[in-house]
Amino acid sequence: LESGALLQAGKMLNALHPGEIAHLLESLPMAQREMIWELVNEENGGEVLTLLADEVRDDLISKMDVSELLAATEGLDTDDLADLVQELPRTITQEILDSLDQQHRERLEAILSYPEDTAGGLMNPDTITVRPEVTLDVVMRYLRRLRDKIPHQTDILMVVNRDGKYLGVLPLTVLVTHDLDDTVAEVMSLDVRAIPANWDDGRVANRFEQHDLISAPVIDEEGKLIGRITIDDVVDVIREEGEHQFMGQAGLSEDEDMFAPVLVSTRRRALWLGINLLTALMASWVIGQFEATIEKIVALAVLMPIVASMGGIAGSQTLTLTIRGIALGQISGKNTRWLILKELAVGSLNSLIWAGVVAVIAGFWFNDVNIGLLIATAMCINLILASLTGTVLPIALEKLGIDPALAGSVLLTTVTDIVGFLSFLGLATLFLI
Amino acid sequence: LESGALLQAGKMLNALHPGEIAHLLESLPMAQREMIWELVNEENGGEVLTLLADEVRDDLISKMDVSELLAATEGLDTDDLADLVQELPRTITQEILDSLDQQHRERLEAILSYPEDTAGGLMNPDTITVRPEVTLDVVMRYLRRLRDKIPHQTDILMVVNRDGKYLGVLPLTVLVTHDLDDTVAEVMSLDVRAIPANWDDGRVANRFEQHDLISAPVIDEEGKLIGRITIDDVVDVIREEGEHQFMGQAGLSEDEDMFAPVLVSTRRRALWLGINLLTALMASWVIGQFEATIEKIVALAVLMPIVASMGGIAGSQTLTLTIRGIALGQISGKNTRWLILKELAVGSLNSLIWAGVVAVIAGFWFNDVNIGLLIATAMCINLILASLTGTVLPIALEKLGIDPALAGSVLLTTVTDIVGFLSFLGLATLFLI
Numbered sequence: 001l002e003s004g005a006l007l008q009a010g011k012m013l014n015a016l017h018p019g020e021i022a023h024l025l026e027s028l029p030m031a032q033r034e035m036i037w038e039l040v041n042e043e044n045g046g047e048v049l050t051l052l053a054d055e056v057r058d059d060l061i062s063k064m065d066v067s068e069l070l071a072a073t074e075g076l077d078t079d080d081l082a083d084l085v086q087e088l089p090r091t092i093t094q095e096i097l098d099s100l101d102q103q104h105r106e107r108l109e110a111i112l113s114y115p116e117d118t119a120g121g122l123m124n125p126d127t128i129t130v131r132p133e134v135t136l137d138v139v140m141r142y143l144r145r146l147r148d149k150i151p152h153q154t155d156i157l158m159v160v161n162r163d164g165k166y167l168g169v170l171p172l173t174v175l176v177t178h179d180l181d182d183t184v185a186e187v188m189s190l191d192v193r194a195i196p197a198n199w200d201d202g203r204v205a206n207r208f209e210q211h212d213l214i215s216a217p218v219i220d221e222e223g224k225l226i227g228r229i230t231i232d233d234v235v236d237v238i239r240e241e242g243e244h245q246f247m248g249q250a251g252l253s254e255d256e257d258m259f260a261p262v263l264v265s266t267r268r269r270a271l272w273l274g275i276n277l278l279t280a281l282m283a284s285w286v287i288g289q290f291e292a293t294i295e296k297i298v299a300l301a302v303l304m305p306i307v308a309s310m311g312g313i314a315g316s317q318t319l320t321l322t323i324r325g326i327a328l329g330q331i332s333g334k335n336t337r338w339l340i341l342k343e344l345a346v347g348s349l350n351s352l353i354w355a356g357v358v359a360v361i362a363g364f365w366f367n368d369v370n371i372g373l374l375i376a377t378a379m380c381i382n383l384i385l386a387s388l389t390g391t392v393l394p395i396a397l398e399k400l401g402i403d404p405a406l407a408g409s410v411l412l413t414t415v416t417d418i419v420g421f422l423s424f425l426g427l428a429t430l431f432l433i
Numbered sequence: 434l435e436s437g438a439l440l441q442a443g444k445m446l447n448a449l450h451p452g453e454i455a456h457l458l459e460s461l462p463m464a465q466r467e468m469i470w471e472l473v474n475e476e477n478g479g480e481v482l483t484l485l486a487d488e489v490r491d492d493l494i495s496k497m498d499v500s501e502l503l504a505a506t507e508g509l510d511t512d513d514l515a516d517l518v519q520e521l522p523r524t525i526t527q528e529i530l531d532s533l534d535q536q537h538r539e540r541l542e543a544i545l546s547y548p549e550d551t552a553g554g555l556m557n558p559d560t561i562t563v564r565p566e567v568t569l570d571v572v573m574r575y576l577r578r579l580r581d582k583i584p585h586q587t588d589i590l591m592v593v594n595r596d597g598k599y600l601g602v603l604p605l606t607v608l609v610t611h612d613l614d615d616t617v618a619e620v621m622s623l624d625v626r627a628i629p630a631n632w633d634d635g636r637v638a639n640r641f642e643q644h645d646l647i648s649a650p651v652i653d654e655e656g657k658l659i660g661r662i663t664i665d666d667v668v669d670v671i672r673e674e675g676e677h678q679f680m681g682q683a684g685l686s687e688d689e690d691m692f693a694p695v696l697v698s699t700r701r702r703a704l705w706l707g708i709n710l711l712t713a714l715m716a717s718w719v720i721g722q723f724e725a726t727i728e729k730i731v732a733l734a735v736l737m738p739i740v741a742s743m744g745g746i747a748g749s750q751t752l753t754l755t756i757r758g759i760a761l762g763q764i765s766g767k768n769t770r771w772l773i774l775k776e777l778a779v780g781s782l783n784s785l786i787w788a789g790v791v792a793v794i795a796g797f798w799f800n801d802v803n804i805g806l807l808i809a810t811a812m813c814i815n816l817i818l819a820s821l822t823g824t825v826l827p828i829a830l831e832k833l834g835i836d837p838a839l840a841g842s843v844l845l846t847t848v849t850d851i852v853g854f855l856s857f858l859g860l861a862t863l864f865l866i
Contacts, residue, residue, distance in 0.1 A: 019643030027763040029771050140609060147610040153647060154606055155588050172605040173587055176573060177580040209672070210452030212665040214586060214647055231664055232645040235671060239642070242675015243757060249682060250746075250753040258758050259768075262775055266782040269750055273787055276746045280739040281794065288735045288798075294727070301734035302721045305741070305850070306713040313683075313709045317702055320683040324676065325691050330460040335692075338462050342695055349699040354706055361714065365721075417738070 010039040018044050022051035025060075029259045034063070046072040050080040054255035058087055066092055070099055077151070078104065079124035079233065082111040110226065119204050120197035122237070123218040123227030126151045129158045132167055132185035136175055139184065153230040155214040159188050166194045166217050166225040194219040197226060201237045206329055208234045245323060248405035251275070275410055283308070283417040290425035293433055299366045300428055303375055306358060308420030311382035314350060315412045318343045318390025323404050326394060340391045347387025348380075355379040370432055378424035386416045443472040451477050455484035458493075462692045467496070479505040483513040487688035491520055499525055503532060510584070511537065512557035512666065515544040543659065552637050553630035555670070556651040556660035559584045562591045565600055565618035569608055572617065586663040588647040592621050599627045599650050599658040627652040630659060634670045639762055641667045678756060681838035684708070708843055716741070716850040723858035726866055732799045733861055736808055739791060741853030744815035747783060748845045751776045751823025756837050759827060773824045780820025781813075788812040803865055811857035819849045 013021060013036065021040060025033050025048070037060055040048055049057055049072060061069070069088065073081055073096055085093050085108070097105055107125040114120025128150065130139050139157065143150065156169040168188040178187045194217040195204055208216065208231060215230045243254035251272030260268075287294075287304070294301050322339070325331040331339065355376035363372025389412055394404035397411075446454065446469065454473060458466050458481070470493055473481055482490055482505060494502070502521065506514055506529055518526050518541070530538055540558040547553025561583065563572050572590065576583065589602040601621040611620045627650040628637055641649065641664060648663045676687035684705030693701075720727075720737070727734050755772070758764040764772065788809035796805030822845055827837035830844075 017644050019645065023639070023643055023762070026761075027765070027768065029768060029775075143606075143609050144611075150606045150610065152645065153588075155586075155647065172609060173576075173583050176576050176605060176609060177583065178577075206456070209665075209668055210456055211450050212452065212585065214588065214664065231647065231668075232642075235642055235664075235668060238668060238672055239675065242672065242679065246675065246679040246682070247753055247757065249679070250750045252750060252753055256754060258754055258763060258772065259775070262778045262782065265775070265779045266786075269747070269779060270783055270786055272750065273743060273746055273783055274790075277739070277743060277787060277791065280742045283742075284735050284739055287738070291731045291735065294734050295731050298724045298728050298734075301727050301731075301737075302717050302724065304734075305720070305738060306710070306717055308738070309713045309716075309846075309850075310706060310710060313706055314702070317683045317685060317705065320680055320685055321689060321691055324680065328459075329456070330691060332460070335460065335462060339691065342462075342692070342698070345695045346698045346702060349695065350703050350706055353699075353703055354710060357707075358710065417742075 006039065010041070013039050014041050014044055018047040019051050021048045026053055026056055026257070026259075030261055033259065034060075042071045043075075046074065046076045046084070047080065050076065050084055053257060054087070055253075055257040055260065057084075059257070059260075061087060066095060070096060074099075077124055078107050078126055079111060079122065079227075082108055082121070083116070085112065086116060114197055117201045118197065119195045119199040119201070119218050119229060120226075122201055122204060122229050122233050123197070124151065124230065124233075125227040127158050127217070127225065127228045128154060129160045129225065130170060130184050132159050132161065132183065132188065134184055135180065136178055136182050136184065136187070137180035139170070139175060140180065153215055153232060156189075156192065158217050158225055158228065159184055160225050164224045166219050166223060168192070169217070192216060194223070194225070195229065196221070202241060202327065203329070204229060205234050205237045205241070209238075241327060245327060245405045248403065249320075249409050251406070251410075276413075279410060279414040279417065282414065283421055286418050286421045287425065290421075290429055293425055293429045296433060297371075297428065299362075299368070299371055300425060303362055303371070304421055304424050307375060307378045307382055307424045308417045310354060310358075310379055311386040311416035311420045312413050314347055314383045315386030315390040315416050316409060318347070318387050319394060319404075319408050319412050322391050322394045323408060326398055326404065331395065336391075336395060340388065343387045343391045344384065347384050351380040351383035354383075374427055374432065375424065378420070378427055381423045382416060382420045385419050386412070389415045439472070443474070446472050447474050447477055451480040452484050454481045459486055459489055459690070459692075463694055466692065467493075475504045476508075479507065479509045479517070480513065483509065483517055486690060487520070488686075488690040488693065490517075492690070492693075494520060499528060503529060507532075510557055511540050511559055512544060512555065512660075515541055515554070516549070518545065519549060547630055550634045551630065552628045552632040552634070552651050552662060553659075555634055555637060555662050555666050556630070557584065557663065557666075558660040560591050560650070560658065560661045561587060562593045562658065563603060563617050565592050565594065565616065565621065567617055568613065569611055569615050569617065569620070570613035572603070572608060573613065586648055586665060589622075589625065591650050591658055591661065592617055593658050597657045599652050599656060601625070602650070625649060627656070627658070628662065629654070635674060635760065636762070637662060638667050638670045638674070642671075674760060678760060678838045681836065682753075682842045684839070684843075709846075712843060712847040712850065715847065716854055719851050719854045720858065723854075723862060726858055726862045729866060730804075730861065732795075732801070732804055733858060736795055736804070737854055737857050740808060740811045740815055740857045741850045743787060743791075743812055744819040744849035744853045745846050747780055747816045748819030748823040748849050749842060751780070751820050752827060752837075752841050752845050755824050755827045756841060759831055759837065764828065769824075769828060773821065776820045776824045777817065780817050784813040784816035787816070807860055807865065808857065811853070811860055814856045815849060815853045818852050819845070822848045 069092055156171045159167045159170055161167055168190045169192045170184055170188045174187050197218050197220055215228050217225055218227045218229055220226050240254050247254050359372035359376035362375045363369050394408050397404040397407055502525055589604045592600045592603055594600055601623045602625045603617055603621045607620050630651050630653055648661050650658055651660045651662055653659050673687050680687050792805035792809035795808045796802050827841050830837040830840055
């Protein structure tokens with residue numbers, strides 16, 4: 001009876017779109033996830049794997065044996081297969097390569113020769129190409145012969161010359177609306193510029209967004225067509241870029257599995273907490289240098305977190321804006337100076353406003369004008385420095401090849417904490433003691 | 434001579450794709466932006482406006498007069514026009530509506546009747562529909578007549594019955610590969626389920642991602658086809674959702690213009706700083722309750738920021754993960770309990786690890802075992818509570834209709850600061866004094 005229910009559940013599951021199955025798996029705790037994964041049939045299995053978040057996928061793959069993996073990779077699009085192969089142990093990769101016919105193997109190796117996060121790594125070599133001199137009628141007959149072999153998300157056919165050089169595209173909408181006696185050359189579009197294989201994926205995504213593309217040709221250095229990129233893969237790039245920025249701020253990877261086992265999650269988070277503990281200890285050490293001052297004026301201990309925290313907030317606003325600007329390609333050498341000056345101005349104005357408010361509150365609270373003046377001065381120093389750090393730091397990190405989305409917030413907080421405590425307690429020691 | 438150079442620059446500018454012009458405008462400081470905007474011709478102007486970030490667009494619109502706006506809106510897709518119209522003053526909206534023919538006006542009003550962030554608000558009513566009983570040959574002839582009027586990103590034709598009810602789709606790839614004597618009914622696909630007009634845009638985006646769609650039909654409550662959504666608009670939704678989460682954490686809007694005037698930026702950021710000042714003051718007030726304790730043991734003032742900051746970090750990791758899970762639709766009633774328990778376990782384990790490390794460091798630093806024990810206990814309390822808050826808070830906010838991406842981080846920091854200071858200084862008062 002129970003196996004009957006399982007059979008029924010399996011049927012319902014496999015009737016879903018692979019993308020939906022992947023989403024379901026990602027939303028399940030470990031034990032249930034493995035149970036459901038058992039029910040996914042071989043036909044869907046490979047595609048589901050390619051659609052899962054890296055971490056979930058790696059976990060499921062680690063529990064599959066070679067024959068299961070070979071079965072799952074059968075019938076996958078070459079670009080999806082390439083994504084999957086890169087996650088597998090070398091020995092299995094070789095078996096998969098051996099199981100392919102020569103044409104497929106060469107195509108797969110072509111993709112694997114490009115880094116995963118470039119146009120070459122994103123592309124799919126399965127394109128339909130036509131020659132400029134043939135008529136639309138010939139193209140139509142060619143397509144009818146291909147029929148079910150037409151790749152997914154084919155909105156344009158690629159026009160290439162005898163040497164395989166990319167010339168332009170023939171959109172299907174043009175094909176179905178023009179005279180069958182016209183030649184491809186007469187009706188093809190030159191609007192779609194080919195994407196060089198070495199472009200990074202962020203740049204590819206911007207091109208797709210700015211040109212509203214569904215698919216685009218990819219060429220090598222000689223201008224030869226070597227594949228095409230489709231919007232579904234670009235959507236993944238955009239989604240991942242957004243998640244990378246968001247999750248990176250908290251030291252998390254965009255592939256983090258919400259339902260990973262407790263020990264795995266603990267280990268991964270521990271590293272970030274450890275790094276932050278170091279910066280907290282540095283801030284404490286700074287405070288420790290002023291123990292004598294605090295002993296005399298305890299009000300300083302009460303107020304000092306305000307200075308540090310306001311600097312952190314102002315800095316993180318600037319940092320966030322700059323990181324997004326870098327990701328969108330909006331920040332260049334030309335406008336960096338302008339941006340820094342602008343953020344300095346915004347930081348200065350806001351520091352004046354809130355330093356004033358805090359000065360009044362602190363002054364009345366502790367019944368001491370000097371304390372008010374002191375915290376106002378320290379806040380101005382910290383907020384202005386925070387604005388400067390918030391712009392300069394991510395730009396500098398980017399230039400150094402360090403990911404600002406990951407390292408930016410820790411480094412910024414270190415600066416704002418230390419400067420906050422140092423300026424507040426340092427000024428107090430100089431002027432109030 | 435100078436006007437010649439300007440003319441040349443204008444030509445180069447208008448040869449760009451509207452998406453590229455929009456990107457260029459967004460990357461320029463105010464003064465230059467307005468200069469370049471002057472050079473954009475009327476033909477591109479409208480589309481560029483629809484592609485700009487809201488804030489940049491609103492600014493440029495505010496400087497245009499009615500006749501310029503009318504000229505810019507001419508020839509826009511109905512869905513783009515709807516986006517634009519919603520940003521305009523009522524009087525101008527009426528003029529634009531009056532300038533349209535009846536069919537266009539009715540279509541525009543249909544979109545405007547749905548909220549902007551629903552399938553109905555995203556859709557474009559300009560669809561090509563065919564009847565199931567006609568042959569592919571008839572469809573081809575129909576398309577040839579339409580020719581240049583075929584909407585952008587048309588990969589599928591919608592099949593509807595006599596009453597306008599949605600039945601299925603006829604992909605162009607099917608149209609060009611099947612016998613022209615076949616009827617639409619024989620070859621149409623039933624795989625593309627229609628999207629109800631009242632779905633929110635996040636759900637639409639998930640559907641597109643999970644099904645690798647390029648365009649999809651939108652239906653009203655009666656199952657009648659009322660428009661279609663295309664992938665370019667979905668890409669915008671995905672991009673904006675990612676930016677909203679990322680920017681929201683710093684109290685910024687995803688539409689924030691990096692090059693906005695200093696005063697505008699200052700005013701906008703000031704609000705967030707003010708809110709955070711309130712929470713910082715609350716934390717200070719808590720510290721203030723323990724002035725007498727700090728006066729006796731200054732080491733407490735040195736160490737207390739560590740407790741608060743580690744709680745904040747642990748909490749924000751959990752918060753970030755939960756906010757993403759909510760956005761991806763991965764969190765449901767069924768797995769919430771599991772998730773809370775898991776995060777509690779991760780938080781507890783990590784609190785034990787790092788409380789131990791901090792206890793040793795603090796104990797040696799101040800040569801006092803009790804201080805070590807004290808900070809370890811306070812850190813455990815704060816990290817465990819932070820993990821709980823990080824999961825429960827965003828889920829609760831979401832249920833209350835409050836945006837967790839915006840409110841989550843401030844509220845969380847308030848909790849971790851107050852609990853951090855209260856537990857550390859409170860325990861010290863109880864046991865060390």
